[in-house]
Amino acid sequence: MPQTQPLFLARRSYRRRRMMDAVRLLPFFGTVLLLLPLLWRPAETPEPDTARGVIYLFTTWVVLIIAALVLSRGLAPGLLDAEEPVSPGPETEPHNGAG
Amino acid sequence: MRGKHVVLIEDELNIAEAIRFILTRAGAAVTHLATGTDSTAVLLREKPDVLVLDVMLPDRSGLEILSEIRAIPELATLAVLMLTARGQSRDREAAERAGANAFLAKPFANSDLLAQVRTLAEGGT
């Protein structure tokens, strides 16, 4: 099935690129979520809501952890071949790929 | 071998001394050259009966000297015994091609040397 493989490859690398975007955006997303409590006025609300605050913050935390888990699972395998060797790998023939 | 004249070209002084002793004891006169540099001139002057020639000389190869000798008409028939310390059959063939009459590998038995020189000296006259 020579026709399907290139498409698959393109899609896979497309996904990888979008995952890179996502992992870059994740800290900003997290910052916004964690700074949201600035808008609360815990002392001004009549009912105590510290427990809710605890639940909110820990939920956000877990969400960030899970997102990071999913993204790192997706990106880690590529890390080895895409960027591992700091020095160029073993010499291969520069052209005549079949030779 | 009385009255026979042998020229010896050999760079190893100890070996030359041994050969000179063996041949002199048998009655031959021996002229020794430690290098091959002016060998042809000496040979032309001395007109020996036999030339004993070492293959490996420091300045030039014994085979080279031999070819040179054979190219000179007066020396073309001079009886030559080649000595070699490498003892490979290739050397023997090379020596024959270059025109050696006999060939002896080092180390040799003194009797063999004497017999070879004697044969060459008598065959030559």
Place this chain on the structure above:
Amino acid sequence: MPFNILVAVSLTYVAVLFGVAFVAERRAIGGRAGWLRLPLVYTLSLSIYCTAWTFYGAVGYAARSGLEFLTIYLGPTLVFVGWWWVLRKLVRIGRAQRVTSIADLISSRYGKSNFLGVVVTVIAVLAATPYIALQLQSVTLSFGVFASDTPEGWAVPDQGATALWVAAGLALFTILFGTRNLDANERHHGIVMAIAVEAVVKLIALLAVGLFVVWGVAGGVADILARIDASPIADWELKPGRWAGLTFVSAAAILTLPRMFQVMVVENADERHVATASWAFPLYLMLMSLFVVPIAVVGLSIMPEGSNPDLFVLTIPLSQGAGKLALLAFLGGFSSATSMVIVAAIALSTMVSNHIVTPLWLALRVGSARAPGDVRGLVLMSRRLSIAAVLALGYTYYHLSGGSAALASIGLISFVGVAQVLPAMMGGIYWRGATHVGAAMGLITGFAIWLYCLFLPSFGPNGLLSARLIAEGPFGIDWLRPHALFGITGLDPLLHALLWSMLLNTGAFLIGSLSSFPGPMERLQGVAFVNIFDQSSGPGSWTRSAAEAEDLLSMSQRILGAEEAQRFFQAQATAQGKAGLLPDPTPDFIARLERQLAGSVGAATSHAMIAQLSGGTTVSVQDLIAVAGEAQQIKEYSAQLEAKSEELARTARALREANEKLTELSVQKDGFLSQISHELRTPMTSIRAFSEILMESDLPEDMRAKYAGIIHDETRRLTRLLDDLLDLSVLENRKVQLNIGVANLHDILNKAIVAASNTRPERMFVVQRDASTEHMPVFTDTDRLLQVFINVISNARKYCDAERAVLRIEVKKRGGQAQIDFIDNGSGIPKKVQALIFEKFARLTDTSHAGGAGLGLAICREIMANLGGSIEYLPGQGGAAFRVRLPLKLSA
């Protein structure tokens, strides 16, 4: 619990850690580091972020300021989930540049400026000292809690003594495992493994206490939530400035704390571990924080009024009679404190030693007389002393501050201090325009403001700054008050210092960088750091060009077949020094691709296709791909045939090459064998001839003696030849057992000259030397070196044909090498044979018949190669001249 049992438990625990570190170190040395390199171990080692300040202090913090304590863990969480930005880059740079510490990173980035290294080191040491004191205090306090109300057993020694013992023990442990080797990349497997174990212990301990509190003391989750809202903690007020500021400063600190940099970057063995840590480390932090509020709430409600909330983790289980749990908690706190101190001491000692002690020592040494430099030993020693000094400083600080409550806030003060490195660091890895002038200005500005506004006042009124100065400003200058710089009042001191130090630090950094000009080294390093992932194109153009390369690949696969296209692209990427499938679409690459495609579809079509994708003309990509699809089917069949014949051709080529090589080897071997044959047969000829003469005839006595003498000489020559041959064969195979020792070069030369005087002893031979240059110790196989010298000197005695032979010996030191020249005043060696003299049996015109088979120099050359040096002929010196080079210290 009796104090002696507590001590016994602690000691046992430390012994186990010793064992773990020892085994890990052993395995790492034996190359069996397998499980030492698990991403889990890396993540756990990061947990030194959670010190005793977390383990005990977080509960106290929560009891005093509600949820604000979470910012200390949320900041690092953001940094880790955003690993793709900074961590990945830091780790890559750390690897590529072999960075040894954060001071080294900054120094290396800004043109290897040691001044910056010193500044960062000073900041780090100053910020870490109180922090180490805090750890000593926590261990001391926790001992105190346990042993306070137990009459039996030993009496609790005074707290200072406990702290002293702990500090000394930690120094010992750190020196043992932290300075065992001087690896280029500074990894410490033993310590990393030990702190990973400690990380598990402290997590389990805190979770156990938490579970006990929630389900043992309180009535489960719902009850706890209700208690939270009913407790005094519910009255906490979120201060927006502090919330954002602390999140920022903790995020900065995780990148700039020397101990975090040590485990995160220096000890990192594999970049993929960072990917794992991106979620696993936040998870660890989250679990460590999970029960903090419940413990604080329960502690506040059940513990007597006025008890220290910083010790609730210990005192709650104790008050409930759960002694074993309390002991576990004690070990958890002990782990938190010790692991922090150990890693901090290693990181700081590396910095102190590399940036202060060693440069200082080298600078001082230049002025003094030349001394043999064992820098390695010096560095190890200075590391050890630095570790001891760092711990001594921590202890002194603890002792002077008297374990006061002032220590409690030191964690955040320390964070703000190390955060001063952030602008120089981030600027350094993202901005090529950052210069060392800017970095120095920023660092010093930030450091000064931190000192003045936060660190010095932290010793309290009339501590290091007078109360009057704090209240009214220096000389009564109002706008210079440490807590109200430039008239900004109403901020809390921490936030105030953070704001001004970071603003002015960054400002100075930017202005300094923009207005100064970087040196060449600095610019090189700037490019290497900023463009670490892609040296050829800037980060901006990367996405676009990669997309293009991807399109090109997608098209080429249709034409060349998937496998071949991928192989071609990969080879091109490798040739460009990139990993992965997609090379940069440089003009060169595109030209090659075009040629490659032209082989399949013809030059014109190929050109059109490439132009389409890289230039953008009117034909659509879809059209081209369709065309390519048709062409592909035709290509496929012929490609198969071609592949087969190429395979054959390749095999034939390989065989031909192998054959040529064998032939060449065989020729060399034949030549060598016939040489050996000649050299052996020559003495044997004399021996045989003369022994026959001796056997046959009655010779006069004098001739007998003479011939026997010849036989004897020739036998010795034969033996010497065989010895030389064996020697050479061993040396050539590099199987020689070197016997490394140390000796003065001068003495070796003396011995060689004496030994060589046996050669032609009758000869008048003058040796000229300059003894003052010869005195230097050499670590090498001195016997072998002597052999070389004897050989060279004997050769000079043998072959120097001058009437009055003179040999000049000149010694120079060149870097880590000694260079010894032997120059005689003879006629030298003709140019055409200079290249041959080191070959086997290369005896030149041996008219003087000096014995030896022409192996001498060949052996010398092999010996010098074995000793890591060289010997060569030095042309143009007037006579024969040989230059021997050898490393002063042979690396085994």
